[in-house]
Amino acid sequence: MSTVAQKQGFLAVLWDYLTTVDHKKIAILYLISGGFFFLVGGIEAMIIRIQLAVPDNNFVSAGLYNEILTMHGTTMIFLAAMPLLFAFMNAVVPLQIGARDVAFPFLNSLGFWLFFFGGIFLNLSWFLGGAPDAGWTSYASLSITSEGHGIDFYVLGLQISGAGTLIAGINFLVTIINMRAPGMTYMRMPLFTWSTFVASALILFAFPPLTVGLFLMLFDRMFGANFFDVSMGGNTIIWEHLFWIFGHPEVYILILPAFGIFSEIFATFSRKRLFGYAAMVFATVLIGFLGFMVWAHHMFTVGLGPTANAIFAVATMAIAVPTGVKIFNWMLTMWGGSIVFTTPMLYAVAFIPSFTAGGVTGVMLASAAADYQYHDTYFVVAHFHYVIVGGVVLGLLAGTHFYWPKMFGTMLNEFLGKITFWLFLIGFHATFFVQHFLGLMGMPRRIWKFLDGQGLNLFNLISTIGAVFMAVAVLVLVYNIIITQIKNVRVGNDPWGDGRTLEWAIASPPPFYNFKQLPLVRGLDPYWIEKMEGNTKMTPAEPVGDIHMPNNSFIPFVMSLGLFIAAFGAMYQVDWRASDGESFVWAIPVLIIGLLITLGSMAVRSLKDDHGYHIHKEDLLKDDEGGRE
Amino acid sequence: MATQQSTSANPKVNYEYRRKKAAEEMRKHVTSFALMIFVTLIAFIMVLAGFDKTFVYPVLLALAALQVVLQLYYFMHMSHKGHGAAALFLYSGALVAFITILTFLTIVWW
Amino acid sequence: MDAEQKFTSRTWPESPEKTTLEGKNKFLGFWLFLGGETVLFASLFATYLALKDKVPSDDHALAIDMFELPLVFIMTMLLLTSSLTSVYAMYHMKNYNFQKMKTWLIITVGLGLAFLGFEIYEFNHYVHEYHHTFTSSAFGSSFYTLVGFHGAHVVVGLGWFLLLLIRNTNRGLNLYNAPKFFLASLYWHFIDVVWVFIFTVVYLMGMVG
Ligand code: HEM
Ligand SMILES: [Cu+2]
Numbered sequence: 001m002s003t004v005a006q007k008q009g010f011l012a013v014l015w016d017y018l019t020t021v022d023h024k025k026i027a028i029l030y031l032i033s034g035g036f037f038f039l040v041g042g043i044e045a046m047i048i049r050i051q052l053a054v055p056d057n058n059f060v061s062a063g064l065y066n067e068i069l070t071m072h073g074t075t076m077i078f079l080a081a082m083p084l085l086f087a088f089m090n091a092v093v094p095l096q097i098g099a100r101d102v103a104f105p106f107l108n109s110l111g112f113w114l115f116f117f118g119g120i121f122l123n124l125s126w127f128l129g130g131a132p133d134a135g136w137t138s139y140a141s142l143s144i145t146s147e148g149h150g151i152d153f154y155v156l157g158l159q160i161s162g163a164g165t166l167i168a169g170i171n172f173l174v175t176i177i178n179m180r181a182p183g184m185t186y187m188r189m190p191l192f193t194w195s196t197f198v199a200s201a202l203i204l205f206a207f208p209p210l211t212v213g214l215f216l217m218l219f220d221r222m223f224g225a226n227f228f229d230v231s232m233g234g235n236t237i238i239w240e241h242l243f244w245i246f247g248h249p250e251v252y253i254l255i256l257p258a259f260g261i262f263s264e265i266f267a268t269f270s271r272k273r274l275f276g277y278a279a280m281v282f283a284t285v286l287i288g289f290l291g292f293m294v295w296a297h298h299m300f301t302v303g304l305g306p307t308a309n310a311i312f313a314v315a316t317m318a319i320a321v322p323t324g325v326k327i328f329n330w331m332l333t334m335w336g337g338s339i340v341f342t343t344p345m346l347y348a349v350a351f352i353p354s355f356t357a358g359g360v361t362g363v364m365l366a367s368a369a370a371d372y373q374y375h376d377t378y379f380v381v382a383h384f385h386y387v388i389v390g391g392v393v394l395g396l397l398a399g400t401h402f403y404w405p406k407m408f409g410t411m412l413n414e415f416l417g418k419i420t421f422w423l424f425l426i427g428f429h430a431t432f433f434v435q436h437f438l439g440l441m442g443m444p445r446r447i448w449k450f451l452d453g454q455g456l457n458l459f460n461l462i463s464t465i466g467a468v469f470m471a472v473a474v475l476v477l478v479y480n481i482i483i484t485q486i487k488n489v490r491v492g493n494d495p496w497g498d499g500r501t502l503e504w505a506i507a508s509p510p511p512f513y514n515f516k517q518l519p520l521v522r523g524l525d526p527y528w529i530e531k532m533e534g535n536t537k538m539t540p541a542e543p544v545g546d547i548h549m550p551n552n553s554f555i556p557f558v559m560s561l562g563l564f565i566a567a568f569g570a571m572y573q574v575d576w577r578a579s580d581g582e583s584f585v586w587a588i589p590v591l592i593i594g595l596l597i598t599l600g601s602m603a604v605r606s607l608k609d610d611h612g613y614h615i616h617k618e619d620l621l622k623d624d625e626g627g628r629e
Numbered sequence: 630m631a632t633q634q635s636t637s638a639n640p641k642v643n644y645e646y647r648r649k650k651a652a653e654e655m656r657k658h659v660t661s662f663a664l665m666i667f668v669t670l671i672a673f674i675m676v677l678a679g680f681d682k683t684f685v686y687p688v689l690l691a692l693a694a695l696q697v698v699l700q701l702y703y704f705m706h707m708s709h710k711g712h713g714a715a716a717l718f719l720y721s722g723a724l725v726a727f728i729t730i731l732t733f734l735t736i737v738w739w
Numbered sequence: 740m741d742a743e744q745k746f747t748s749r750t751w752p753e754s755p756e757k758t759t760l761e762g763k764n765k766f767l768g769f770w771l772f773l774g775g776e777t778v779l780f781a782s783l784f785a786t787y788l789a790l791k792d793k794v795p796s797d798d799h800a801l802a803i804d805m806f807e808l809p810l811v812f813i814m815t816m817l818l819l820t821s822s823l824t825s826v827y828a829m830y831h832m833k834n835y836n837f838q839k840m841k842t843w844l845i846i847t848v849g850l851g852l853a854f855l856g857f858e859i860y861e862f863n864h865y866v867h868e869y870h871h872t873f874t875s876s877a878f879g880s881s882f883y884t885l886v887g888f889h890g891a892h893v894v895v896g897l898g899w900f901l902l903l904l905i906r907n908t909n910r911g912l913n914l915y916n917a918p919k920f921f922l923a924s925l926y927w928h929f930i931d932v933v934w935v936f937i938f939t940v941v942y943l944m945g946m947v948g
Contacts, residue, residue, distance in 0.1 A: 233793030726781030
């Protein structure tokens with residue numbers, strides 16, 4: 001990595017990123033776009049809290065409130081949390097297992113661009129007649145009667161980005177199964193790799209039901225089908241089932257990688273091997289398995305009958321067991337360790353009680369009979385924010401600090417990091433703790449305003465103040481990132497000094513071909529083992545040789561763009577048909593052109609051979625003498 | 630990516646052995662195809678015969694399952710080595726599939 | 740090293756689809772994809788079963804009124820046989836006999852096309868004889884979605900075979916395209932597996948009542 005790279009023109013860099021198939025660059029793309037959507041979702045959250053700060057407020061209208069609420073949830077889950085996790089998975093997992101690359105570099109890039117265009121499409125709804133307004137769950141009874149194109153944006157946008165997620169999931173699975181370095185057995189894989197593996201398996205099985213659900217909704221809204229139209233024999237419960245068969249595994253898709261990040265952080269900053277490694281792995285797999293058996297706990301009040309409710313209640317409570325195993329193992333990892341309270345470690349320590357609180361309310365909600373009281377109140381809102389913010393978002397913030405040096409070669413400022421941490425933690429609990437009580441007092445979720453004199457004023461105000469704290473915390477983080485990158489103080493391969501796993505054995509950021517020689521893995525925490533034996537480097541498992549690399553490609557971008565264009569056609573042909581062919585005559589042609597672009601670029605990909613290229617041994621050796629690595 | 634070549638020291642023996650093995654396997658495929666046709670015929674005849682559905686349904690499903698097993702293990706070679714991960718994920722998918730269909734048959738509210 | 744390396748039937752490896760790392764990855768990735776497809780079709784089957792015979796009024800045709808054994812039988816035989824012919828193609832692929840592989844694949848494609856022809860005839864028949872359409876009832880929507888998704892898979896499978904055949908007509912087999920042929924045939928078998936459940940669950944069980 002010479003200075004040549006930095007002197008490249010802006011356009012050259014842009015082109016490089018548009019065509020890259022390097023998992024480390026795709027990680028950065030995910031981080032930037034996920035971060036962007038996180039800010040968008042955050043602004044939406046602030047608007048919600050401002051509207052609910054005082055009783056009978058009129059900051060936004062009722063209709064707009066519904067749109068903002070829907071877009072907040074949808075954006076945060078699909079366009080912020082998941083992509084940000086993918087950022088770390090892409091940046092770290094191939095390095096952790098000592099892989100030269102991911103299994104499908106081309107598909108990796110395709111996955112990103114599908115997500116990106118799906119997200120942009122969804123958000124364009126703001127400018128094109130109104131956003132979706134039926135909640136992130138988009139229950140059919142409400143969404144098939146919703147007017148305008150809001151729900152169509154939801155359906156098509158999620159369909160496109162969902163395809164990207166599925167591709168990303170398969171890519172990680174194959175990478176982890178096939179591409180591990182010599183000696184990296186399954187039971188030596190770091191926990192972040194394990195949790196990525198299980199989360200990817202959940203993606204593989206959870207996204208198809210969503211795809212089907214979205215197709216049914218798409219056919220109903222845009223092509224006259226009757227899946228959810230009761231007067232034509234349809235049934236809206238089908239949507240609820242399909243959505244939650246996806247939806248519950250989805251929450252584990254989010255939390256498991258966060259668990260993985262925390263596991264790495266606990267071990268690193270306690271300077272101790274992770275306690276109960278095998279139990280941790282087993283618990284992760286078990287959570288993934290049980291995650292598929294519990295979805296109907298979101299439908300207790302539908303009227304599925306006492307037998308179904310009982311079965312799903314018991315299954316749901318069972319998940320608390322492996323989760324508890326993990327909690328105790330993290331605490332026992334810290335026990336007796338020599339702990340360093342870096343920013344990531346602060347997040348990890350704060351995560352334990354925060355997430356546990358969310359788990360406890362989860363078990364409360366899992367009691368079907370009691371859930372008739374809690375359901376659709378702010379108690380549920382408090383529950384899932386405790387697990388998602390207290391678990392996933394804290395994990396993401398911790399991961400940002402922890403892996404930043406590996407991704408960018410610079411270290412975020414620790415002082416500012418700790419300010420962010422404290423502001424965020426205080427703000428988070430202030431916002432959501434009181435919402436438990438609001439829920440128990442009877443405040444329903446998804447309401448636009450509440451009235452004075454019902455005892456809800458104080459807690460709602462506290463909640464809004466808490467949200468301001470979180471917003472400030474995020475602004476401090478953004479400032480931190482900017483000044484860090486401006487100062488650009490470079491760090492070495494193991495900036496925390498206590499790195500245990502393979503990613504810390506390689507330069508920060510790593511060269512584009514990753515390990516020059518695949519490392520030989522001699523046990524769990526391989527880099528730590530070498531350090532303990534006084535080595536500074538991993539023992540190579542192979543002599544220096546030519547390295548095979550994939551070519552960059554613009555095709556993933558074009559393929560995704562085609563679907564993006566086609567989605568507009570699919571949406572506006574409804575108006576075209578409604579107007580009896582008078583207006584929107586372009587809709588069908590646009591649909592066809594879009595699909596042709598996608599199919600055409602697929603054909604090009606399949607017809608044109610792409611064997612990649614080789615970096616020659618001599619160049620690798622030269623790199624050694626001249627370069628910093 | 631070195632290509633793994635013959636495992637036997639004598640490539641000629643290995644080659645002929647492989648050829649023979651492949652031909653043998655092809656014969657097995659044809660047999661299993663005949664079996665599939667047979668199973669399909671039984672299924673159709675059962676429906677023609679007009680038995681009661683409490684009897685026909687389970688038998689039809691069992692025949693379908695048998696046929697799928699033949700496809701997977703013969704035509705798709707799932708019995709060959711190196712299919713461990715494939716089988717794990719296919720069966721996990723089948724489990725999720727089963728649960729999904731079961732709920733849609735029991736608790737969609739009518 | 741070179742993916743375009745020429746082979747003879749003697750040097751051709753035993754599992755050409757899994758000899759290169761790229762082939763190995765594709766092989767596994769595709770199986771995983773099929774695992775996901777299983778769940779996709781399960782969701783469609785589940786929806787169909789929940790909405791079977793759910794029509795707005797009595798004058799709508801139901802499954803038992805429409806389906807006919809002979810047609811389904813012919814379609815089943817066509818697809819089953821095409822599964823066998825693609826096995827033959829792979830047998831010759833492993834024996835490094837490109838010409839025979841091509842021939843069997845072309846036969847497979849022919850059978851697939853015949854299947855599609857019957858399916859189009861069938862749909863047309865339902866629409867015109869029974870006014871059973873995609874929009875006429877929830878039953879209609881779910882029937883055409885399930886069977887249509889399968890039909891779309893057939894179209895994709897045929898397109899894939901054809902594309903591979905055209906692209907490689909004059910090249911012969913190598914370690915770069917062998918995995919592609921292999922995966923396409925795997926896909927084709929999976930389509931047949933789905934059809935087994937369609938003819939059983941939709942047609943046969945539909946006709947029993
Ligand atoms: C011990 C573990 C958990 C249990 C027992 C549990 C239980 C529940 C139950 C019963 C509900 C339905 C409440 C209702 O609508 O009346 C619910 C809602 C929810 N949970 Fe959990 N949960 C657990 C962990 C998690 C985790 C780890 C996440 C995410 C990372 C999560 C995210 C959610 C979300 C998003 C909702 C609300 C969905 C909506 O209606 O919009 N939960 N949980
Ligand atoms: Cu849940």
